[in-house]
Amino acid sequence: xxxxxxxxxxxxxxxxxxxxxxxxxxxxxxxxxxxxxxxxxxxxxxxxxxxxxxxxxxxxxxxxxxxxxxxxxxxxxxxxxxxxxxxxxxxxxxxxxxxxxxxxxxxxxxxxxxxxxxxxxxxxxxxxxxxxxxxxxxxxxxxxxxxxxxxxxxxxxxxxxxxxxxxxxxxxxxxxxxxxxxxxxxxxxxxxxxxxxxxxxxxxxxxxxxxxxxxxxxxxxxxxxxxxxxxxxxxxxxxxxxxxxxxxxxxxxxxxxxxxxxxxxxxxxxxxxxxxxxxxxxxxxxxxxxxxxxxxxxxxxxxxxxxxxxxxxxxxxxxxxxxxxxxxxxxxxxxxxxxxxxxxxxxxxxxxxxxxxxxxxxxxxxxxxxxxxxxxxxxxxxxxxxxxxxxxxxxxxxxxxxxxxxxxxxxxxxxxxxxxxxxxxxxxxxxxxxxxxxxxxxxxxxxxxxxxxxxxxxxxxxxxxxxxxxxxxxxxxxxxxxxxxxxx
Numbered sequence: 076x077x078x079x080x081x082x083x084x085x086x087x088x089x090x091x092x093x094x095x096x097x098x099x100x101x102x103x104x105x106x107x108x109x110x111x112x113x114x115x116x117x118x119x120x121x122x123x124x125x126x127x128x129x130x131x132x133x134x135x136x137x138x139x140x141x142x143x144x145x146x147x148x149x150x151x152x153x154x155x156x157x158x159x160x161x162x163x164x165x166x167x168x169x170x171x172x173x174x175x176x177x178x179x180x181x182x183x184x185x186x187x188x189x190x191x192x193x194x195x196x197x198x199x200x201x202x203x204x205x206x207x208x209x210x211x212x213x214x215x216x217x218x219x220x221x222x223x224x225x226x227x228x229x230x231x232x233x234x235x236x237x238x239x240x241x242x243x244x245x246x247x248x249x250x251x252x253x254x255x256x257x258x259x260x261x262x263x264x265x266x267x268x269x270x271x272x273x274x275x276x277x278x279x280x281x282x283x284x285x286x287x288x289x290x291x292x293x294x295x296x297x298x299x300x301x302x303x304x305x306x307x308x309x310x311x312x313x314x315x316x317x318x319x320x321x322x323x324x325x326x327x328x329x330x331x332x333x334x335x336x337x338x339x340x341x342x343x344x345x346x347x348x349x350x351x352x353x354x355x356x357x358x359x360x361x362x363x364x365x366x367x368x369x370x371x372x373x374x375x376x377x378x379x380x381x382x383x384x385x386x387x388x389x390x391x392x393x394x395x396x397x398x399x400x401x402x403x404x405x406x407x408x409x410x411x412x413x414x415x416x417x418x419x420x421x422x423x424x425x426x427x428x429x430x431x432x433x434x435x436x437x438x439x440x441x442x443x444x445x446x447x448x449x450x451x452x453x454x455x456x457x458x459x460x461x462x463x464x465x466x467x468x469x470x471x472x473x474x475x476x477x478x479x480x481x482x483x484x485x486x487x488x489x490x491x492x493x494x495x496x497x498x499x500x501x502x503x504x505x506x507x508x509x510x511x512x513x514x515x516x517x518x519x520x521x522x523x524x525x526x527x528x529x530x531x532x533x534x535x536x537x538x539x540x541x542x543x544x545x546x547x548x549x550x551x552x553x554x555x556x557x558x559x560x561x562x563x
Contacts, residue, residue, distance in 0.1 A: 079142065079143060080140070080142040080143075083140060083142045083143075083147055083149045083201075084147065085126045085129075086123040086124075086126040086127050086157060086197065087123075087194055087197050087198065089119060089122050089123045089126060090119055090120075090123050090190050090193060090194045090197070091190075091191075091194060092119070093115060093116060093118065093119025093122070093190060094116075094119070094186075094187045094190040094191055094194070096115060096119075097112050097115055097116060097183045097186055097187050097190075098183060098184075098187055100112070100115070100183060101182070101183035101184070109181040109182070109183070110181065112181065112182075112183045112185075112186045113168050113169075113171065113172045113175075113186060113529070115186075116168055116186040116187075116189065116190055117165060117168050117169070119190060120161050120164050120165045120168065120190075120193070121165070123157075123161055124157075124158070124161045124162075124165075127154055127157045127158060127161070128154065128158075138150070141203060145203055145204070145265055145267065145268075146202070146203055146204040146206075146207050146265075147201050147202070147203060147207065148201055148202075148203040149201060151557050152200075152332075152336070152405075153200045153201040153332075155405050155409075155554070155555065156196075156200040156328060156329070156332040156405075156408075157197050157200055157201075158409075159324075159325070159328045159408055159409050159412055160193055160196040160197055160200070160325050160328065160329065161193065162409075162412055162413075162540075163321065163324040163325040163328070163412045163416060164189060164190070164193045164321070164325060166320075166412075166416045166417075166420070166533045166536060166537060167189060167317050167318075167320055167321040167325075167416065168186065168189065169420075169529040169530065169532055169533035169536075170316075170317050170320065170416070170419065170420045170423045170529070170530055170533045171185070171186075171189075171317040172527060172529045172530070173423065173424070173527040173529065173530050174315060174316060174317050174423050176527075177427075177428050178226060178315075178428060180225070180226065185222070185225060188218040188221055188222050189218070189222065189321065191214060191218045192214070192215045192218035192219055192222070192321075192325070192326070193325065194211075194214060194215075195210075195211045195212065195213070195214030195215030195216070195218065195329070196211065196215050196325055196326065196328070196329035196332075197211070198210060198211030198214065199211035199212055199215070199329045199330075199332055199333045200329065200332045200333075202333065202336075203265065203266055203267065204264050204265050204266060205254045205257065205258075205264040205265075205266065205337070206254070206264050208333045208337070209247075209250060209251065209254065211329075211333075212247075212250070212297065212329075212330075212333070213247065215326055215329060216243050216247070216297075219239065219318075219322060219326060220236055220239055220240045220243065221236070222314065222315075222318045222321070222322075223235045223236040223239050223310055223313065223314040223318060223322070224236025224237070224313075224314075225314075225315050225318065226315050229313070231312065231313040232313045232314065232315070233313075234309070234313055235309060235310045235311075235312070235313025235314050236313070236314075238306055238309055238310060239306055239310045242296065242305070242306045243296070243306075245296075246292070246293050246296035246297065246303070247293070249289045249290075249292040249293045249296075250289070250290065250293035250294075252286075252289050253285075253286040253287070253288070253289030253290040253292075253293060254286070254290075255286070256282045256283070256285055256286030256289065257269065257283060257286035257287070257290075259282055259286075260280050260282045260283040260286065261273070261283065266336065266337055266340050266341040267340065267341075269341045269342070270340060270341050270342070270343060270344075273342070273344050273345075283345075284345065284348055287338075287342055287345060287348070287349060288352070290334075290337065290338075291349070291352060291353075291356075294330050294331075294333065294334040295356065297326060297327075297329075297330035298327050298330040298331055298334065298386050298389075299327065299382060299383050299386050300356050300360050300383075300386055300387070300390065301356060301359040301360040301363045301364070301383065301387075302359065304360070304363075304364070304383045307379045307380075307382065307383055308371075308376045308379040308380060310322070310379075311323065311375050311376065311378070311379035311382075312373060312375045312376050312379065316375070316419055316422050316423045316426055316433075317419065317423060319375055319378075319379075319419060320415065320416045320418075320419030320420070320423075321416075323378065323379075323382045323415050323416075323419070324411065324412040324415055324416055325412075327382065327386060327408075327411075328408045328411075328412065331389055331393075331404060331408065334393075335393060335401060335404060338393075339396065339401070346396060350394060350396070353390055353393060353394050354394055354483070354486060356387075356390060357387050357390035357391050357393075357394060357486060357490075358387075358486065358489055359387075360383060360384065360386055360387030360390060361384050361387030361388060361391075361489065361490060361493040362387075362489070362493060363383070364380045364381065364382075364383030364384030364385075364386075364387060365380070365381075365384045365493045365496045365497045365500075366496070367380045368380035368381050368384065368497070368500045369496070369499060369500050371500070372434050372435055372436070373433055373434055373435075374422060374433055374434065374435055374438075374504065375422070375433050377435070377500055378415070378418065378419070381459060381497065381500075381501075382415070384493060384497060385407075385411055385459075387490075387493070388407065388470075388471060388474055388490060388493075388494075389404055389407060389408065389474070391474050391475070391477075391478050391483070391486055391487070391490050392404045392407065392473075392474040392477050392478070394478065394481070394483060394486070395477040395478055395480065395481040395483070396481070397477065397480070397481060398556065399473070399476065399477040399480060400474075400477040400478075400481070402473070402552065402555040402556050403470070403473035403474045403476075403477045404474075405555040406469070406470055406473055406544075406548075406551060406552065406555045407470035407471070407473070407474060409540075409544070409551070409555075410458070410466035410467055410469070410470045410540070410541065410544050411467075411470070412540075413458075413466065413536075413537045413540030413541050413544070414455045414458040414459050414465070414466065414467055414537065414540075414541050415455075415459070416533070416537055417451065417454075417455040417533070417534060417537025417538060417540075417541065418452060418455040418456065418459070420451075420530055420533045420534050420537065421448050421451055421452045421455070421534065423530065424448060424530060425437065425438070425441070425448070435503055435504055435507055436507060438452075438504055438507040438508050439507050439508070440508070441507075441508040442508040442509040449508045449509065451534050451537075451538055452504065452505075452508065453505050453508070453509075454538055454541060454542070455537065455538075455541065456501040456502075456504055456505060457501070458541045458545070459497070459501055460494070460497055460498045460501040460502070461494045461497075461498075462498070463545065464542075464545045464546050465541050465542065465544075465545040466540065466541045466542070466543075466544030466545040466548075467541070467545070468545060469544060469545050469548045470544070471490070471494060473552075474490070475487040475490055475491060478490070
C-alpha cells in the first residue's frame with residue numbers, strides 16, 4: 076500500500092523553500108538584498124532544525140515511521156544526523172558572511188548551493204532505499220562541485236572543482252553499478268527488503284558480494300577513506316575556507332549515515348565479508364592520514380589529512396557493529412562538526428583576502444597579538460588531538476572502548492598510537508602561536524584581525540559544543556543511544 080506523509084519531509088520542504096526564496100530575492104535586486112542572503116538561509120536552517128525536533132519526546136519514543144512506499148524513514152537515527160547536518164550548515168553560513176564580504180562575492184547562489192547540499196545530506200539520512208540514497212548523494216555532490224570552485228578567479232579553486240567533479244563522477248559510477256548488482260541479486264533496492272530476502276533465502280551470491288564491495292568504494296570516496304582519499308587534500312586546499320569546513324563535516328557525516336544504515340540494516344548476514352575489508356581500511360586510513368599530515372606546512376592540507384585520519388577512527392567504531400559502536404559514531408561525528416568547523420572559523424578570520432595566509436608559519440605570534448583567536452584555535456586543535464577534557468577525547472574514548480568490547484584490541488591499540496602521532500602536527504600550530512618571544516611576535520606579519528559578529532557567534536557555539544561534549548558527555552550519550560539504528 077502506498078503511503079504519502081508530507082509531515083515526514085517538512086524539514087526538507089522548508090530547506091527547499093528558503094533556497095528558492097533566496098533565488099527570488101536575487102532575481103529582483105541582487106545588490107539590494109546581498110547582505111540578507113546569509114540571514115535568510117540561516118533562518119531556514121533554524122526553522123528546519125525546529126521541525127526535525129517538533130516532538131519534544133521524539134528521541135525517546137522509539138518511533139520509526141516509513142512513508143512514500145517505504146522509500147523514506149524517519150527515526151531517531153535520521154533525526155540525529157539531520158541535527159549534525161543543520162548544525163554544520165548553520166556554522167558554515169555564519170563563517171561565510173565575513174569571507175564573502177572580504178572577497179566581494181556576496182551572491183545568493185552561494186547560499187542556495189549550501190542549502191541544496193544540506194538537502195541532499197538530509198535525504199541520505201532518511202533514505203530507506205538505495206535509489207533514494209543515490210538521489211540525495213548526487214544532489215549533495217553536484218552542489219559541492221560548484222562550491223569547491225566558487226572563487227573562480229583563483230586557478231587553484233578551479234583545479235579543485237575539476238578534480239572533485241571528475242573523481243566524484245567515477246564514484247557515482249561505482250555506486251550505480253553496485254546498486255544494479257544488488258538489485259539483480261535480490262530483486263529489490265529497499266534496504267529492509269534486502270535484509271529480509273537475504274535472511275529468508277540465504278542469498279550469498281558473487282554478484283551480491285561484488286555489489287556490496289562497489290558500495291564500499293563509492294562511500295569510501297565520499298568519506299575520504301584510504302585508498303579513495305586522493306582528492307581530499309587538493310580539493311580542501313583549493314576550495315574557499317568556509318566550504319572546506321563544510322565539506323569536512325557535513326558530507327562526511329552524510330556518507331557515514333548512509334553507509335552505516337545500508338550495511339548494518341541491509342547486509343548484517345554478510346558481516347564476515349565486509350568486516351575484514353573495513354578492518355584493513357580503518358588501519359590504512361588512520362595511519363596514512365596521520366603520517367602524511369606530519370609534513371604539511373599548509374594548514375588546510377594538514378586538516379585535510381587530519382580529516383582522513385578521523386574517518387579512520389569512525390571506521391573503528393563501525394567495525395564494532397553494536398549499540399556502543401554506532402552510538403560512538405554519532406557522538407564522534409557531532410563532536411567533529413564542532414571542533415573542525417571551529418578551527419576553520421579561525422582560519423577564515425586569519426587567511427585574509429585571497430587566502431594569502433594559510434601556512435602554519437603565518438600563525439607565529441598569534442597568541443600575543445590575538446589571544447582570543449589563539450585560545451579558541453588551541454581548544455579546537457586539542458579536541459582534534461583527543462586531549463581531555465574536550466569532546467574529541469570523549470569521542471575517541473567511546474570509539475576505542477567499543478572496539479575493545481568487540482575483541483578488536485589490536486585495532487584499538489593502533490588507533491591510540493595514531494592519536495598520539497597526531498598530537499605532533501596539531502601542537503605545531505600551537506607552538507607557532509605561543510612559543511615565540513615578544514620580539515619575534517612583534518616582527519611577524521600577523522595583521523589586525525576583524526571578527527565579525529557572525530564569526531564570533533560561530534566560534535562561541537563551536538567552543539561550547541566542544542567543551543560541553545567533553546565535560547558533560549552523559550546527556551549526549553543518552554541521546555545517541557536512543558538514536559542507535561534498530562535493525563528492522
